[in-house]
Amino acid sequence: MKLFNHSKNNIKRLRQITMLAGAAVLLNGCLHPSEDNAVTPSVHYAVISTQASDNQSGDISIISLEDFSADNTNYGGLSDTVISTHEDVFYRIGRLNQDNVSKFQIDAPDSRIWQHNVNDASEEGNSNPYKLVAKDKNSGYLIRYGSPKIWVVNLNTSNLGEFKIGEIDLGHYALDDGIPEAADALLIDDKLYVLMQNLDRNNGWIPGDAYVAIFDIRDNSEIATNSNDSTPKGIRLIVTNPSKMKYLASNNMLYVAATGAYFPSDYTGGIESINLTNYNTEIVVDDGDIEEHPYGQINNIAILNSTRGYFVGSKAWKDDALYHFNPSTGIVNPVPLESNNDIEDIEIGPLGNLWMTDRDASGIKIFDTVDNSIAEELISTDLVPYDIEFISVKQSD
16 A cells, blocks of 8 residues: 555545654654653654666655555656655755755655756866755755865755855865765754765775864854864864764764775774764774674664664675664674675664665665564565655644
């Protein structure tokens, strides 16, 4: 059964389902106890970008957390896309050689509100957008992996000339190639945290010093995290080639997953924590060295609370494993929850379960984080799942 069907009558039915699901969440609460989760009067959806097996096309899959029903045929398009969300809106980000952002409402996922090209005429090459961080419903920050400039954008305009309203320059972090490879960003307490890989494009994409830069969103000024005027203001990481950040409010910590160099593998990655009170960092999980690297290269992370986290280790292309670890102690359970699978993304859902893209089976697998048992064996996405994000629609009283 499809949850979404877009005639007028069915959209009305969707709104009724939304109200009922919100009431169900109020009655049932979270699926398990967690220091970082609370009951909220909301209805929840997963929004997932998907890809054809030949990478020539893609789509958007939307899964209701009420009954895990999936609608897998929505807007369509090309395959290299990721999702960003805010309130009841999601943004479909077309990456390299698409270089665009499209806006959709969750109750009409096959109807595009607008689409904007995000290449700047003054820059050479492709901007390769990676993420849109909404400041509110009106404005946000577009992270562009192929450019040293973050765009400050107007989220309520269909006029391309009015979309870009400002920019933040990251060029002082870059190597000689001029591009710091901003790969992820989070908005926390009126501060924008930007993760930069800083790869050397002129020398085989060898990783340089990676950083997290912090900006005050009240005026977009950069915040100094050290007292050395001769170095960038951001937090210099121990790991190299980072790809993901997760924030845990209960201990005010950022957790960064990093891969290190790919070819040849150098095992300078792992999981690093950043204390946002004093900006101190430390390695939580070491990925090993050339001789011994039990998890392979770490390329994704999900944090439930201060004692329960998960990461993906990759031993080879499409040979990934899912591990459970303690973010406070760094202790890893050496027996993976999933192995010999093609895993692109893992996320903690709004009800506290762990969602994993099972690309071999073209679907989503969900784990109960109380005991790591499988809560949903497989939710089909038809095409191969790539990126998972969530929308929680608040219900009115």
